[in-house]
Amino acid sequence: MFRLMGAVALSAFLVAPAWAADVQVRNAWARATAPGQPAAAVFMDLGAERPASVIGGASPASERVELHTMSMQDGVMVMRRVPEIKLGAGKTVQLKPGGLHVMLIGLKAPLQEGQTVPLTLQVRDAAGKVEELQLDVQVRRQAEHAGGMQHRH
Numbered sequence: 001m002f003r004l005m006g007a008v009a010l011s012a013f014l015v016a017p018a019w020a021a022d023v024q025v026r027n028a029w030a031r032a033t034a035p036g037q038p039a040a041a042v043f044m045d046l047g048a049e050r051p052a053s054v055i056g057g058a059s060p061a062s063e064r065v066e067l068h069t070m071s072m073q074d075g076v077m078v079m080r081r082v083p084e085i086k087l088g089a090g091k092t093v094q095l096k097p098g099g100l101h102v103m104l105i106g107l108k109a110p111l112q113e114g115q116t117v118p119l120t121l122q123v124r125d126a127a128g129k130v131e132e133l134q135l136d137v138q139v140r141r142q143a144e145h146a147g148g149m150q151h152r153h
């Protein structure tokens with residue numbers, strides 16, 4: 001029984017992690033969007049073997065890709081663009097609702113639950129060399145995180 005459940009879980013949830021420049025990405029996902037919604041946030045866990053930075057990205061699903069962070073300012077959640085997301089050796093940086101995220105801006109079509117969206121991240125290592133990391137972002141339901149905040153632009 002356990003073995004059977006394990007097999008189901010593997011096929012449903014385990015996606016091979018993507019690697020570039022000793023950077024590993026796990027669990028890349030985005031919220032499904034409503035028709036007309038102009039942007040979507042993408043979340044993931046970023047791990048690095050050596051210091052590196054994510055410096056940008058691109059996706060066929062949107063006109064452009066930006067790196068953002070959210071923070072509380074005077075009681076209001078504010079989102080702003082950041083030039084890079086720094087990764088430390090042996091550490092994991094979580095991109096999650098309410099914090100750092102990758103933003104797909106100018107969506108060409110709504111993101112639908114169950115869909116997979118290609119995303120390329122540019123990763124720069126400590127020597128300044130830039131590599132591209134190809135990801136598949138899984139689109140999940142909006143309601144998955146109860147109490148999540150509205151993401152506005």
Ligand SMILES: [Cu+2]
Nearest residue numbers: 041068079103
């Ligand atoms: Cu954003």
